Amino acid sequence: MLSQLGTLGAAAANPLLALALTGSPIVAGWVAAANTLPGLVLHLPVGLLVDRYDRRWIMAISQGLRLVNSVVLICCLIFLPAPWAVFVVAAVIDGSCAVFFRIAELAAVRHVVPDCEAESKMGKSEARHHLALVLGRPVGGLLFTFGRQFPYILDAATTCISLISIACLKGDLKSDPTLRGASRASSRKALPSLREGLGHIARDRLLLVAFGACAVANAGFQIVILLLVVEAERRHFTGTVIGAMLATSGVSGFLGAITASAVVRWLRPVLTIKCCVLLWVPLIVVVAAADDPRIGIGAWGACSFMGAYINVALAVHQSKVIPKDVLGRVEGVTQFLTTGAVALGASAGGYVISRFGTRMTAVLVAGAFLAIAGVVCLLAHPPGRVRQAETGARNDAVAEAPSDAVPGEKLPVGSAASASGNA
Secondary structure: OHHHHHHHHHHHHHHHHHHHHHOOHHHHHHHHHHHHHHHHHHHHHHHHHHHHOOHHHHHHHHHHHHHHHHHHHHHHHHHOOOOHHHHHHHHHHHHHHHHHHHHHHHHHHHHHOOHHHHHHHHHHHHHHHHHHHHHHHHHHHHHHHHOOOHHHHHHHHHHHHHHHHHHOOOOOOOOOHHHHHHHHHOHHHHHHHHHHHHHHHHOOHHHHHHHHHHHHHHHHHHHHHHHHHHHHHHOOOOHHHHHHHHHHHHHHHHHHHHHHHHHHHHHOHHHHHHHHHHHHHHHHHHHHHOOOHHHHHHHHHHHHHHHHHHHHHHHHHHHHHOOHHHHHHHHHHHHHHHHHHHHHHHHHHHHHHHHHHHHHHHHHHHHHHHHHHHHHHHHOOOOHHHHHHHHHHHHHHHHHOOOOOOOOOOOOOOOHHHHHHOO
16 A cells, blocks of 8 residues: 555646646646556556566566656756656656556466455455555645655655565466467467457456446546536635545545455345446436535545445456456456546546536436446346356355355366356
8 A cells, every 4th residue: 555655645746746847737737648648558568468477577677667767756856957858758657667567466466365365355455545545645745845856755665665565475476388488489469369358358248347337437437527626616616625525535435445345245246236336326416416516526426435346346256257367468458448438538528518518417427327327237247157156155155154254265266167257
């Protein structure tokens, strides 16, 4: 979590620093784009590389480069009067390294977390992310008031801690040797390998429907954020008030994450996802119906509670049905979809609001979420063998009554049953 805290603190300081260096919102926009655009370009090829090389080394090298990048930026901020060009380049490097680290980290979880601990570990990971989200932004803004280099000093320090944690990881994180040999033999196999990762998602109805629905929902949430902020500014709310209101998303996500593991274990991933998507609908209806943007932002923030449940449920299901040797490619595809949806929603939101107004836009988004809920409830089903294994595990748990029984544990990870069924 400390590494994420430093990263999010630096991300919060980026636009403030860009404005302080240049006074130009255009440059601030370029800095924001420089940090996020690498994700759109790199997720798919990085997923392929993660499946072919040692995940530990990928994480270590990416964090090492981020550390060097932070140190260079800190030196430039101290000794150069206006290093805005260096700042943009540093943002590109940082965003690129973050993609490598995130995909390798997600793929490595399968190698260090036993199946029986999947729900608990995924829930804790999600909770750490939301806690870092809640704390990172205000910490970054606070440190920036003491000096423009301090958020990046925190980022460098937390990156060092991350490197130490990577060095202490136990377990074999190496990829399949046959895949490494294939990558050296011919780069022409890259496209078929990516198709293989897509194929595992396409063959699993739950993953296919859920990831598609979440991509559309992410775009919708970006539009909701924008229209609520626009409405709040029209009513002359202060930036501090708006920031505090937006923090409800992180708080709700954290509360959802710390309770998700037990609920996902009890309801199973597919039922958890369906219930959470259904609960999104009344909250978005509140956004559309409320005159006060504070109520709307509160309802939008509460959506993150269900979002945390969905993230944990998808991660648990994915860990049971996706073979280890394609995890990187599958994660690359899912991260590409979610990142692309966020970028699409953020970029299109202004045009939609300008065309229809905030009230009608909210109504349209609510209608879209109602459609999402209908599609998920009708079409999202786990693979037959996974469903049978989960049912059998639940019956065994009732018969034996152990308090810590984990459904689905008997299904071998990466087995033929798992592969045939297949975020």
